[in-house]
Every structure is written in C-alpha cells, then in structure tokens.
Amino acid sequence: xxxxxxxxxxCGILLLFTQxxxxxxxxxxVVEVGSLFENRDKALNALSTCYRYMxxxxxxxxxxxxxxDEWVGRLDAEVADARxxxxxxxxxxxxxxxxxxxxxxxAGGGGANxxxxxxxxxxxxxxNIDNVPDLTPNEIKDWxxxxxxxxxxxxxxxxxxxxxIVIVDENLEPYSSVEEVRQERQSIDSCFNYVIGLIxxxxxxxxxxxxxxxxxxxxxxxxxxxxxxxxxLLTRASPLFNGNSEFYxxxxxxxxxxxxxxxDDPEKWKDALxxxxxxxxxxxxxxxxxxxxxxxxxxxxxxxxxTSEIIxxxxxxxxxxxxxxxxxxxxxxxxxxxxxxxxxAHATNMRSVxxxxxxxxxxxxxxxxxxxAEMFYSKNGVPIEEDRTYDYDNRLQLTTxxxxxxHKGYMQQGETTIKLHxxxxxxxxxxxxxxxxxxxxxxxxxxxxxxxxxxxxxxxxQHTTDFYWTGIAVKKLVHxxxxxxxxxxxxxxxxxxxRLSDLYLMYAEAYNEYYGPHQExxxxxxxxxxxxxxxxxxxxxxxxxxxKNVGKHLTKEGLRDIIHKERSIELCFEGKxxxxxxxxxxxxxxxxxxxxxxNTTGVDPEQFYILLTxxxxxxQTPRDYLxxxxxxxxxxxxxxxQNPGW
Numbered sequence: 001x002x003x004x005x006x007x008x009x010x011c012g013i014l015l016l017f018t019q020x021x022x023x024x025x026x027x028x029x030v031v032e033v034g035s036l037f038e039n040r041d042k043a044l045n046a047l048s049t050c051y052r053y054m055x056x057x058x059x060x061x062x063x064x065x066x067x068x069d070e071w072v073g074r075l076d077a078e079v080a081d082a083r084x085x086x087x088x089x090x091x092x093x094x095x096x097x098x099x100x101x102x103x104x105x106x107a108g109g110g111g112a113n114x115x116x117x118x119x120x121x122x123x124x125x126x127x128n129i130d131n132v133p134d135l136t137p138n139e140i141k142d143w144x145x146x147x148x149x150x151x152x153x154x155x156x157x158x159x160x161x162x163x164x165i166v167i168v169d170e171n172l173e174p175y176s177s178v179e180e181v182r183q184e185r186q187s188i189d190s191c192f193n194y195v196i197g198l199i200x201x202x203x204x205x206x207x208x209x210x211x212x213x214x215x216x217x218x219x220x221x222x223x224x225x226x227x228x229x230x231x232x233l234l235t236r237a238s239p240l241f242n243g244n245s246e247f248y249x250x251x252x253x254x255x256x257x258x259x260x261x262x263x264d265d266p267e268k269w270k271d272a273l274x275x276x277x278x279x280x281x282x283x284x285x286x287x288x289x290x291x292x293x294x295x296x297x298x299x300x301x302x303x304x305x306x307t308s309e310i311i312x313x314x315x316x317x318x319x320x321x322x323x324x325x326x327x328x329x330x331x332x333x334x335x336x337x338x339x340x341x342x343x344x345a346h347a348t349n350m351r352s353v354x355x356x357x358x359x360x361x362x363x364x365x366x367x368x369x370x371x372x373a374e375m376f377y378s379k380n381g382v383p384i385e386e387d388r389t390y391d392y393d394n395r396l397q398l399t400t401x402x403x404x405x406x407h408k409g410y411m412q413q414g415e416t417t418i419k420l421h422x423x424x425x426x427x428x429x430x431x432x433x434x435x436x437x438x439x440x441x442x443x444x445x446x447x448x449x450x451x452x453x454x455x456x457x458x459x460x461x462q463h464t465t466d467f468y469w470t471g472i473a474v475k476k477l478v479h480x481x482x483x484x485x486x487x488x489x490x491x492x493x494x495x496x497x498x499r500l501s502d503l504y505l506m507y508a509e510a511y512n513e514y515y516g517p518h519q520e521x522x523x524x525x526x527x528x529x530x531x532x533x534x535x536x537x538x539x540x541x542x543x544x545x546x547x548k549n550v551g552k553h554l555t556k557e558g559l560r561d562i563i564h565k566e567r568s569i570e571l572c573f574e575g576k577x578x579x580x581x582x583x584x585x586x587x588x589x590x591x592x593x594x595x596x597x598x599n600t601t602g603v604d605p606e607q608f609y610i611l612l613t614x615x616x617x618x619x620q621t622p623r624d625y626l627x628x629x630x631x632x633x634x635x636x637x638x639x640x641x642q643n644p645g646w
Contacts, residue, residue: 039133040132046129047146049125050146053115055157057495057497057575058343058495061087061342062087064088064103064575065574067092067578068577068590069577071088071089071368072469072470073469078465084111087110087111093615094618096624098642101628105157107633119155122147123171125147146208148201149198149228150220152228155168156195156235159235160235160579164188164251164260166183169194183639195232196233199225199229203222203226203229208222210222218332218335223286224331227331229275229279231506233268233272234276237269238583238584243265245263247621251643254641269514277507280500280503283500284500287327288330289500290527291326292316293315293316298443300440307408308406310406310533312533313533314410314426314429316426316531317426317532321477322479329494330499333495333497338492344495345492346361347363348477349361349364349478350364350448350468352456352485355484358485362484363466364463364468365469367470367473368473370597371596372472373421373428373472376424376428378424380534386547386548386552388544395419398606399418400414400415400417401413401421401422402422410438412438417435417436418605426532426533431474431573432472433457433472433474433475434472434473435471441482450471450472450608451603451604452600467600471598471608472598479491496574502571505563505570509564517555517559525563587625588619591624592619595614595615597612598610599612623644626644628642628646
C-alpha cells in the first residue's frame, strides 16, 4: 500500500487558505496517512471526521442561525458588546470585516470551522478508503458516496456565503508549484454546476444507502442527497444568483471574466422544480410524511384535548420539531453536545418554577424580535394586516383573554393581554411564548408572566440579564419535557436541516416562478396549512369577507408573496430565513429595521405593552449579501478577488 507523508512544514501550501491546525484525524506532526486507514475502526473514525466540519446547527454562538431578523439575545454589554457571543447577530450589526471575519467558514475562525479544511479531509478520505482491508465492497462504495455528498454540501455552503469560490476537487500535492497553489475563484454557474455534478455522480452510481438504520441516523442517504440537490438548484435559480446584474455586473475575476450571469435563465427554475419533485417523490415512497401527533395527550392536557379547538394542531407543530427522528425529518443535525450547554434549546428555555435561580440548561435570554409576533397569520390563515376580520389598527390595545375553546390551554383566560395575541393561527401558540400565554416545558404547563418581577419569564432582581429582552420567547426548539440543572434532564433531538415541509415549500416556489399560479402550488401549500389547522390558500384568498386583496393568489407576484410568507412562518427559527431573504434579494426590506420589543421594566400591562426600539441593525447592499474573504488569503494569493464592498 502506497502512503503519503504529510508534514506540518508543508501546511502553508497544502492548506491553501487556512491556518495550520490540520486534520482531526492526524494525531502527530508527521503522520503516514495510510495508518489512518489500516482497518475498519480507524476508517470509521476518518468518516466521522469528514462529518465533523458540518456547520453547527445547535450552538447559538457558533451558528449562522442567529443571522437575520428573527432572534434577539441578551442586550447587556457582556453579551451584546462581545464579538465572540451571539456571532450571527453581530453580522446584522455591521461588525464583520476582512481583517477578522465573523463565522469565517472560508479559512476557519470567528466561531466557525474552515469548510475548505473539511473538503480537504474529504479528499484525503476518498484517496485512501479503497485501501481498508476489512471493509466490504458495498461499505466502501457507500462511504465514498456519503463523503462525496458532504464534499458537495461544503462547497454549496461556501457558495451561499461567498458567491464564486475556489473549487477543490482534489488536494494539491506537496510538490505543487506556486502558481498551482494560487488558484482563482470560478464563476457562480461553474460552482453550482460542480456541486450538482458531484451529487448526480453519486445518485447515478446508486451506491448510497436508501436510508439509515437507527444507529446511523443523520448520515447521508439517498433521501438526503436528493433533498440537498433540490435546495442547491432552488438557490441557483433564485434572484441573487440568477442574472443579478443589479449587484454584480462589474464583479469580475482575475482575467476580467464575469463571475455572475447578467441575464436570468428561467430554465433554472425548471431544473429546480424537477429536482424538488424527485426529492419529494423519493422521500414519500420511503415513508416520509408531514408529522401528526398520534400519542396520548400529556397529563396536563387530557381535558384540553377534548375541548380545545387548536390543541391537536399545536401538538402537530410543536412535536414536528422536537420529536427525535420523526417521519418529517429528511436530514437532522446529529453532531449534538449532549453534556454541554450553549444550544438554542438551552438559551430559549425559561427557568423552572421549581428551581427559579438555577440557570443551567435554561438560560431564558434568547427570544424573538417583535416582528415575529406580527408575522404569524390570523386564525383565518392570512397575514393580520390582510384580514378584514382582524382589528389590525388596534392590535396593541389591551384586552381580556376570553373564556373560549379557541384560546383554552394556550392563553391564560381572564388575564390582560393585547389584541395582537388573540385569534392567531395555531403555529403562533405552538412556537411563540408571549405574556400571559401557557408554555409546556419542564414537564408541566407553565403560566408565563413576562412583566417586571414576575415569574416565570419576567425580568427582575433575580434575573438582571437572563430574561427575554423583547418580552417574547420562543417555544419551538424546546422539548416540553426538558428540564434544568443537569444535562440528563434536557431532551435532545436532531436540529432539522431539511424537513419534508421545506421540500413542499420549495416545490410551490419553483412551480410558481416557472409556470405561475396553479393548483399544484396551492396543493403543496395546503399540505402544510392543513396540518396546522388552516383552510386552503385558494379558499381564503378568494373570500372577500376575509381578505382585503381578493384574488392575490391568482398572480405570480401575489402568489410569490404568499409563498414567501408561508415559508418564513413554517421554517422560522430554523436557520432558513437569512438565506431565503438573501436569495430573494429582499435584505433591504427586512434587515435594516431595528430590533423592537416590549418594555420589560413595566410592572403592569399599561407600562409593559409599550413598544421600544432596543437595538439598531446595519445592512449595506450589495456588500453584505456576500461574506468577506479573509485579507490574509488575499495577501497570500494575488489571484483571489475580494467580494464587492469589502
């Protein structure tokens, strides 16, 4: 068996872009790579290392999920003024730069691993896996297929962040010339074509497992590969990357070639539509379906299940996220830190009533921007500003929570709230926690109280920094049975990367963009709406007694807005919205407005329900649509071109 010698002194050449902390699978400064593939156990460790570069979907300080306009963390100086905390939020405040990039997936650092390093690890794996003596031929083929898809996904993730990238199909050799090392960025179409080609290669060879057994859930299978391809092609067809002359007509490579297409190509939407349809059909044929809660109601909800009008739908929505490896999950993030803190579920969960001073695993300081409270539909399944029956102009007016079966089990009847919190769709009550709501966590139904010196939920002398700074919390990522004080009390589950509902929304979007309004689009949307207790989209938008803009769903532009809104609600807080808003080229519409929330020092309803501006946000178009390439890489490689504005 022929082995290569890797030495750290060659790191500057071999790594091309990154710092010299090389491979997790390389234990010493001088290692025979062949020794890492001597047997199945070592090869399995190498496979695991390829997965270790997956972007972190769990840890809030190390995740892109805080980027966008959904989340709000602590606003005191210790967190808000620290570059290493809530890094995604710092991107939205204009803190990024090319000298010290935040969430630097290009070269590593700022809370992120280098995806180029991950790609090189994948390449080393692919070069050596054939030499493992105790792997079966089918195992070798399956593992190769997995790593090729990972390699494609890492390239794709870089494309979303940086636009045109350097493609690393093979690792450089130690004897590579300086000019070979100084590679150039490829055009955006070339980058997408490379990713799609790599995925197609795997699917055509048919060596990838159709699905994974219980012990290997989260590893790439054919369902995941097809879903990734669907998302890649949808992204390629979207306005940011498809004929974006507005932003990038002068964005050129080293030789003067255009890096973005100037004219949009509508056939890219057709390519996306076909891939999405294939992904859906394959997933459904292998048992994937939208989640429906079929279990027994929790002990505190036995009566509510008999009388509440919305509780079944709320259970559907809540458990579709937190029920581990349920039938809706196409791909879940399984690289969880089971014993440590710092996950979204920890930071969003409120303190236990039984242990109000115990902060471990229940931080209660990561909440939602006020705009999210307005984003969810009315109970009629349309935006509240579009609903004729909804008192939108007086939505901030104080009112009493009625003793009815619609709000029963989710709002504290007889208590004072505002009209905004009433008569909303079930997802609002399943996923958001507002003052005087009921939140199922710590294995009980808690009466949430967000006003000053109230508990659970409010700001006060015991919670001077750890409270929901906007007065709006997020239930979505917290399992109802999760406890506090010890890691074993926290119910862990794979954070969703791609759900079947995501594919349905992709299908609706691609179909409308290519063909325009059609029953096919409505059917895709209605699958999600029906699961959430909402009427069909074509019914409500044809009803002049409900909507102001009758027939909005009959035009491509109107239906596009409906689809975008549906996607923003259904996938909220899952790390999707930031990338969606960017690919739609709508950042100026959403990312320039400040963070708002309630007056959390208010001791009564009149004082609490005062809407305050809490933090400004900074967004520069077109600069911030693409992340900066680190300055030190530009200095080392004169063939690299910086992204516009950086």
